Amino acid sequence: MSLNLDPQQDISWDIIKRYSAFEDRSDKQQLEVIGQEIATKCGGVPLAARALGYTLRPKTADRWLALNNSKIWDECSSQEISSVLPSLKLSYDNMQSYLQTCFAYCAIFPKGSNIEKDDLIHQWITLGYVEPHGIFSVTQNAEDYTSQKDDKVVTLTMHDIAHDIARSVIDDELIVLDGWNDSRVFLQVIKLNYLSLDGSPEMSKLPESIARLEALTCLKLSGCSQLLELPESFGKLKYMEHLNLSACSQLSFGYLESLTRLNLSACSVVLELPESFRKLKNLEHLDLSNFTNVKDVFENFGGLYSRYGTQLYGRRRLPEALGNLSKLQYLDLSLEISNLQMGKEASQVRLGWVMRAKSGLNSNFLGSLTELKYLNLSEHLDLSGNLYLSNLTECVGNLKKLRTLDLSNCFHLKNLPESLSEINCLKSLNVTGCRELESVISRSQIHQNLVLLPNFVVQAGDRELGSNIFLLQDVNPVELQISCLENVQSAGEVKRIKLLQKTSISKLTLDWTRHAKRFTNDMNILGELMPPINFRQFELRGYSYVHLPGWLTCISSYLPNLVQIVMDEIPSCGNLPPLGQLQNLKELTLRRMPRISIIDGDLCGGGRAFPQLIKFTLDSMESLEEWRTSYEDHGHKFTRIGHIALPQVKVEAMGTYLQWKISNSDNVVRSCGEGQYSSASSSSSTTTLDVEHCKVPLDHWRLLCHLPALHELRIYECDNLTCSSPEIIQSLSSLKLMTVESQGMEELPAGLCELKSLPTLILWKCLKLKSLPQSMKHLTSLQPLWLVSCASMTLLPECLGNLTSLLELNINNCPHLKFLPESIQVLPMLEVVKISDCPELKRWCEIGENKMKLAHIRKKPFALVI
Template sequence: MAAQLYSNLLQNKHVVREFQELQDSERPLEGSIESSYKSMPPNLRLCIAYCAFVLMKRGEIVKEDLIHQLIALDLIEPSEAFSAPQLAEQYLRRLLDMSFLQTAKTSPTSARDDTCAVSFTMHNEVHGFTLTSSKKILGVMEYGRRYRDIPDCSYVLLLDLDGKPLDWIFKKQSTRALHCLGCTKMNFGNDSFSLARGLRVLELHDESSLQKLPESICQLRQLGYLKLSGWSGLVTLPESIGGLINLLHIDLSSCSGLIHLPGSFGKLINLVHISLSGCCKLENLPESFGKLIKLVHINLSGSSALVHLPEFFGKLINLVHINLSGCLALANLPESIGELTKLEHINLSGCQALVDFPESFRKLTKLEHINISGCHKLVNLPGSFGKLTSLVHVNLSSCYGLSKLPQSFGKLTNLAHINLSGCSVIKKLPQSFCKLISLVHINLSNCSGLATLPEAFGDLQNLLHVDLSRCYGLELPKSFGKLKNLLHLDLSFRSCFEGMQTILGGLTGLQHLNLSHPCCRRADYPHLKGLKQVLGQFVRLEHLNLSMFLNPIFCDQSQKENLEYIKLISGLSTLKYLDLSHNIFLRDLPESLNGLERLHTLDLSGCIRLKKVNEWRTHMPSSLKSLVLSNMESYQFVVGHEDAINNYNQLVDVRCKELKITRLQNMKSTAEARRIKLAKKQNLQKLMLSWNVRSRRTMEDDALLGELVPPHSLRCLELKGYSSTCFPSWLRWSSISSFNLVEVTMEDIPKCRDLPPLGLLPNLQRVVLRRMARITRIDAGDLSGGNTAAFNRLSKFIIEDMGSLEEFTYYGGGGVAFPVIDELVVKKCPTLSFVPFPPRARRLVISDCNAVMLCWTNRAGRHGVEGLSCISTPVTWVTELVVENCYVYPSHCYLLNHLSGLRSLTIKNCTDFNNLFSPENIGFLSSLQMLCFSHCQMETLPEELGDLSSLQELLIESCGRFRGLPNKMKHLAALQSMHFTECNSMTGLPLWLGNLTSLQKLAIERCMKIESLPPSIGELTNLKDLHIVSCSDLKWWCEKDENKKHLSHIRPKIEEAPTSVAGDHLS
């Protein structure tokens, strides 16, 4: 930073001599700050003084907010050439160039808005110097501390005060900006602001006890910036609010009790920014709202009671940015929205009731950014969508109902970014998609229904980033290898690797490649092995993720062959990041890896067979900064009994993504916990803190955990063995909302009766609760912390071994409800029931729970929460059901009677499941497409399965007593795929196999008693894939000349393979 300041000084000829003196001084940084400050013009000094003031109790401030405050304070005077906002931009740019301000890491402005807002922060040295230099105009008053005379100050900050009236502050009428934070018991009377005639900026934050606005605020004619966020008791604003005619910016965010705005609101004709985010009871906008024609930005996110936007909304002709994310009840947009011709950004994410767009939407020809993610009821985009030719960024992620894109989509020739992740119903992209010549970034992750890409996909020559993770069966066209400019490719969690060697061979410019977690079958392993020849060609590769990728290759190779494979990576001289984690057959690393002179991160976590750790650590390249060795003691900090062995400095310098600290019961004091400085580990993404539940403690767990506050950027938190009855403050109340946690795991926590308010975590996607003995009830209201938009991003919830848990209530007080999540897993919870039932999850896994959820009841919960009125109505959200380790009673069959949307059913290690497929129930499975039986002890399948007219895929895995299919299954005209694995009692396929005329794929693995195929296999003209693995007699039969006539239209793939390794089969 000092170097930057020196550079700025040298641009000023008058301070060159001063610079030379600074070089010889003892404290050059402080001197350079002072010299730069003196070189500023007076107006710029006032601006930086105010910036330092607003950053006193905040880590950063949003640029747009700061500009509005500077203008309101008249610190920016417009010239003839530039407007006030333009000049403010210039001022801030100059302060950035001088290093007095720094750009904070860009982040979404809220959990429901993925637009990155620019924020500023300030270096500690600069901040301290500026506050000292400006102390005459800055005043702070905090509970329990004394400060200088506040009434003389221009800018005043009040912290955590109570009882004291405000009029004394304004007695000299010097105050121009007042910020009150945490003053929940402050005495705000009607006359509190009667003397504050010069006030330009007013922030009253989190005044939850106040129910009405003091009348004297509405007399502040000079007020330009008003922030009243967090006034949960505020029901309405007074009519006199219309008198604030100079107001530019009003923020009423999180005023959750606000029901309506007064008609006089339309008199605020100078407003350019309105935030009503989180006003969850606001049902409509007053008609006078249409007079706010200077409005540029409006935020209505989280206004869950807002059913529609009025027609007069189209009068706001200067609107550039609209945020309607999380408006759950908003079913449509007004026709007048087409009049907003200056609109550049609209966020509709999480508008779950939105069905379509008005015809006038096509008029928004300046629209550059649209976010429609999570609009579950949206089935199609209008054909006129292609008229939005200025679009640069389109987010359609998690639009589960979206079945296709219109052909006109190809007209969006300026489109650079498109996100279709989670659009699982889309089966193909339109051919016109390949005309998006400006496309730079495409995310197709979790598009599980996508079978192929357009053949001309290789024409998208500007593509830099492609994410195809979890597109399990997606086949790539040959033209994909022509994407010569592609830098980033994610192919993780794929099952189709055929032809991949040729395709990847053409992508020699790749810098980032993710091949982790392949989920292909053993028959596809040779295609994985073939990629060995390709890896060495990526001479520009900087980031390579091979997590779990090597398992299917290394499982049947010698250690020497495995080492030779790894040596190929040593030739990638530009590599900076290498992930070899969870490759369980990796036993050693070659010394040649020390030739990777740019490598800074090596992830070896989960490589459980890796030996000689200390030896090859000495051979690692000097550039290596982060070595991740999860599950290895040398990089898992274990707190010992003796102080002498606890080198906490070892943890201070750790820069890793994952950190485990175990045996915390041995830690002696909170001072030891503070020495670790967890909060400063900004690279930390996953943290596991573990106690031994039964061991004695020298201090309470809650006191210790209170000092182990992680960085706010932490993504995954895991607590094990915590034995206090409640959690520390940073895991409770509103404090938890500041964390970026995506995943929370709590395990072996015996004494806590209440869970933290996890719904306040804006980015939470995954929750795991395991062995929490005192938890008897999970309630949506309690878990949400009162946040009506809670769990909007939650995708997976795991509840395991919770013996005391009796009830999970999906609907809580205040309109809080769990959304439909991707997956719910319930294991070993014998007394649990859901209210209402079934749970709101697309994939439902029930394991070791004979009495859980399988009885359909229409009763109220124990705590008075009524079941849904649609209990007797078919449920469409559950599309996949997995039942494991259960005894299926006849009464459980009511479950299937209501799951009309069920498309996939897996029965694993269950007995007496025939009850599920009785004649009375089979008609309710009319949508079923995939059926899997695994580790079940049946000899045949129920005859009634022959009535599953929509069934496309059948899997029988590790069912040792299974002998064959019943005759009635010959009527399965839609069946396309059959897979038999380790069915040791099965002696052959039925003679009527030829009746399955739609069959395209047949796989038989390790079914040793099958000796031949029926002659009718020759009638299966659609059969394309015949895979035979480790069936020696069947292999011999297929190779006989007299049998080849039955297989003339098929090219069978026959191979021998060793015993299966974990992960071969579906689970």
């Protein structure tokens, strides 16, 4: 038995089922109606459904019934609050006491703020909120509290409603200071154990009375750039465990020997690290990222090398400086320097869980690191963004506990060591942006269970074992592309990877190979590949089923944070999801969807459609006959779109676009405005138009007659630019810039030279153009003239002297142009002549008598650039 739910309620029920693991329950049949009734109370708000799903997951059937009958549903009246607030309050009431404490603590963060998960976990631990129980460490237990069970640091967001709940249960214990007053505030809160003064630019000094906060264990002073003095009493906070001095100008550690976590990132004006730093023997987490005053970092840490290999200050080596930090588990050395070297004198340095070293580390640095006594305990090594790292040495094979290796954006990395295949624990390797590694990876002997990121290729396996997609279970990257999805043999295989829980993912691409044999239909697979709610970029390629799964047809409820969507090569689907209801969507591309013949109001999906869309690309939509850009029933016109690429399609009404890009679209440039053309178009504010691969003569580009505000016209590879139409010429009177690129054009049409008010002309890659026509003399308003990569050009006409407004002549990569016309001497306004990659012309300019012809150029001596 089941209830008849409306679409929004059905979405809520689907979300509850997913987050409560409903399908895995043995009593799901008796719980279905109860669960559906609960779904009707969520108001179609995904956050409410998610919260209830998590709450219901461990509950027995009688607890499901009790929650459904709770009186809390009657406590609020407004539409959103009545669904979300009770749901979250019920979730809070059903939490264990230690979870309630951790949740309530989050009230200290402002609404909408981003919270680093790792930092939040350590604050909980420092404050004693995480209970040690079971066989797991407190850190692992705290990971469970966040529901973000991944080793990579992710960002959490404080939802407005969640903040209201947290504040409602902690108000008596929370003190909010709107400004920095004086030391008296401390007299009232001497039992305080957490204090945050983040980003208080008006604060120049901490009062001596801070020593009264004897219970203080966590202090955040990040961004206090005007903090010029730390009192001596600061060093007496002997219970301090967590200290954030990011972007501060003063450092002091005194007797803070209990300190376990220290953030010194972006302390760019700090002159030196105090000697007391060496006393922090309990330090487990040290963040020195973007500590840009490298001179003083070098002086204190020694043995490091500058960008040019020059040794700076002191002979102490980094392992020596860290020698007393025997409990160190996390070290971030993301310094903007090119060559770091560390001595081989390994001390008791433990880099146990994460070691991050970015931006300019070489292989010698790695070789030294691997000799540190405890580095072989490292599970995660982040070397991303090292522009100077060209080789990864075999010493990496010593890291036997390594699980993830991030080499993303190491642009010059050319090899992977053979020893990498000997690390049996290694599960994922991120080579995003490593162009030099592409051929190496294809030949490498890396063991078969290693996940290459971001592009994971699904491989079909034994029928009983299924494909290798199960390898994605243990990874949670920022970017993920899953290719060859046709090799997945059952929806159950996809369900195992739990994509919904991979909350680090920001960009996801799902790709099937066109025409490849399938083991199961694509909808079964895609239905189980619902992404996490917070991700932002989505690309769907090669999907071949007629219909889309529910999470796509109701996409705004499931993925409200999307900002970019690409749907490409989808041959069978004839309907578009209501993408207009994605309130954050900025870029949309629809490409190669032959079943789509009309784009109309279904794409908007209702009112307030596409409020932030600025780029809309329609490409190779061979069957598209009509695009209705104005839908009265939805009260929407595409007025905010800033960039549009159109295929061969008749446009009903133009709207007020800022920029158009028209490719292979003869119907658009020829017939726009005919018949159904809207009067709204006469006020079109389009300022930029790109036209590509158009076969219609310029004489017939009637679209130009409806763009009164057009300032830039860029024409690429159009067959016929002949124009004798006064109407077309007049429509271009407001033009400020024209760019023409045509590899086949042998002569610049005379009609283009009738644009007497045109101030800027760029001729780009006109490979067969040998000269400029005499009609150029009509371009009397021309100021800059650019001739770029016109490989056949041998002559500039004497009529160039008629261009009396010419200020700049820029000639680039015209190898057969041998001289400038004599009339160059009579151009009264000429200020700059730039000549590059023109060897013949360069030699002409260097002859003494020719230099005299250019002597009148106003800006000297830098006006002539050759």
